[in-house]
Amino acid sequence: MNEIQIAILTLGSIGLVFSVLLAFLSKKLKVQEDPRVEKIVNILPGTNCGACGFSGCKVFAAAVAKECNLFSGCLPGGAEVNNSIAQTLGIAVNTETSRRVVVCRCGAELDAKIISLLYQGPQTCLAADITGGAIDCVYGCIGFGDCLEVCPVGALSLRERKIYVDIDKCIGCGHCVKKCPRDLFELVPRNSSFGIYYVACRNNDNAVLVKRVCARGCIGCGICVRVPNSPYYLKDKLSSLDYSKATQKAPLEEARVKCPTKCIFIA
Amino acid sequence: MKDLVLIFISTLLINNLVLSYFLGICPFLGVSGKIESAFGMGMAVTFVMTLATSIGWLIYNLILVRFDLLFLEYVVFILVIAALVQIVEMFIRKYSSALYQSLGIYLPLITTNCAILGVALFMVTRNYKFLEAVVFGFSGGLGFSLVLLIMAGIRQDLEFADIPRVFKGAPLTLITAGLLALIFMGFSGLVSS
Numbered sequence: 001m002n003e004i005q006i007a008i009l010t011l012g013s014i015g016l017v018f019s020v021l022l023a024f025l026s027k028k029l030k031v032q033e034d035p036r037v038e039k040i041v042n043i044l045p046g047t048n049c050g051a052c053g054f055s056g057c058k059v060f061a062a063a064v065a066k067e068c069n070l071f072s073g074c075l076p077g078g079a080e081v082n083n084s085i086a087q088t089l090g091i092a093v094n095t096e097t098s099r100r101v102v103v104c105r106c107g108a109e110l111d112a113k114i115i116s117l118l119y120q121g122p123q124t125c126l127a128a129d130i131t132g133g134a135i136d137c138v139y140g141c142i143g144f145g146d147c148l149e150v151c152p153v154g155a156l157s158l159r160e161r162k163i164y165v166d167i168d169k170c171i172g173c174g175h176c177v178k179k180c181p182r183d184l185f186e187l188v189p190r191n192s193s194f195g196i197y198y199v200a201c202r203n204n205d206n207a208v209l210v211k212r213v214c215a216r217g218c219i220g221c222g223i224c225v226r227v228p229n230s231p232y233y234l235k236d237k238l239s240s241l242d243y244s245k246a247t248q249k250a251p252l253e254e255a256r257v258k259c260p261t262k263c264i265f266i267a
Numbered sequence: 268m269k270d271l272v273l274i275f276i277s278t279l280l281i282n283n284l285v286l287s288y289f290l291g292i293c294p295f296l297g298v299s300g301k302i303e304s305a306f307g308m309g310m311a312v313t314f315v316m317t318l319a320t321s322i323g324w325l326i327y328n329l330i331l332v333r334f335d336l337l338f339l340e341y342v343v344f345i346l347v348i349a350a351l352v353q354i355v356e357m358f359i360r361k362y363s364s365a366l367y368q369s370l371g372i373y374l375p376l377i378t379t380n381c382a383i384l385g386v387a388l389f390m391v392t393r394n395y396k397f398l399e400a401v402v403f404g405f406s407g408g409l410g411f412s413l414v415l416l417i418m419a420g421i422r423q424d425l426e427f428a429d430i431p432r433v434f435k436g437a438p439l440t441l442i443t444a445g446l447l448a449l450i451f452m453g454f455s456g457l458v459s460s
Contacts (some may be wrong), residue, residue, distance in 0.1 A: 007338075010336055010341060014330070022348065022353055022354065026357060126426070126427065
């Protein structure tokens with residue numbers, strides 16, 4: 001055998017060993033994936049531009065396959081791409097229902113927030129958050145309006161250190177979600193038939209601790225969860241809304257009325 | 268034993284792959300934004316590097332040297348590294364999808380991380396024995412992780428600093444990297460032979 005044959009044989013057999021190993025491992029470590037995810041990935045342009053609010057096409061595909069109502073359209077893809085994605089998901093493209101808006105999950109007014117320390121540092125949420133946040137609640141809105149700067153459409157406004165979202169202006173781009181140091185913004189499906197309900201609190205401590213820092217916080221009593229057909233769920237003493245189940249107005253409204261601290265809001 | 272410790276210390280600090288050989292700069296700048304992803308990246312690279320040097324050493328010395336095929340070293344090392352990265356990617360995807368997403372494109376890019384190929388080639392040129400090669404790969408990976416974590420820590424704190432606008436983002440990151448390299452030069456007196 002000459003040198004070339006030996007070289008080919010050696011490299012070939014090393015490659016073969018690795019490919020057998022990889023084939024074996026890929027069977028063994030296979031991640032169960034929704035088959036629609038791959039279909040959607042193939043439809044998408046694959047530019048990973050992030051205009052949809054997700055970090056890339058693949059993440060977007062995984063998210064919409066999991067929850068159809070998150071589908072807010074692919075900007076660079078245009079109508080053709082969006083129609084075929086909607087077909088894959090089995091939903092109709094409707095700009096009104098498929099759009100998302102943002103809600104601020106802290107609804108406490110200035111007089112509801114308990115403030116025991118006077119904060120005199122830079123007037124930005126990012127800075128205030130390091131020192132504990134200029135309000136006693138470590139989950140709540142600091143209210144210096146860092147999010148106002150990043151909103152491209154001016155849908156956010158700040159009055160008395162509380163954030164208000166104009167949902168008619170909001171395009172659901174998610175820039176504020178990334179900016180808020182306390183992760184208070186949540187992207188929720190826009191619902192035209194009745195208002196957008198949300199729990200305006202992120203405090204998942206128990207009732208005593210919540211009451212110590214805020215008058216409007218969710219105390220985790222679970223009354224909203226016990227309403228018949230309730231789309232609310234409790235996690236770590238904090239109520240949240242499962243938007244895939246929030247299709248009827250009655251239980252949403254009933255829970256809102258019954259909430260003892262009145263921290264369920266309609267946007 | 269003393270040799271191994273010397274190799275370990277010198278690869279970890281004195282001849283750090285990133286800060287004195289300037290290898291693996293792409294993930295060093297790309298994944299050093301957050302400490303969590305920096306740690307994940309560091310561990311993935313350490314794993315790949317250790318295994319790449321051990322498997323690479325075995326293939327090089329047992330197959331390539333025997334059949335006089337030294338010209339294949341680059342191809343073989345890249346093959347080994349690519350296969351290992353593929354395995355690591357499958358593992359991370361299976362067991363930590365959060366880490367998988369935060370590493371993003373940088374995870375498959377470990378394949379082209381020159382630090383790993385660099386370690387494999389240094390191992391050959393320096394005529395390391397098997398155990399030395401393994402320690403060399405492992406400490407190279409740890410050194411990479413260390414620098415990545417330091418950088419991530421600094422960059423996280425810099426988020427809050429009041430920086431002149433011209434320096435924001437990439438310029439300051441590069442200056443920080445340069446200063447870090449200068450600092451690491453201070454280690455060069457650590458071991459006197």
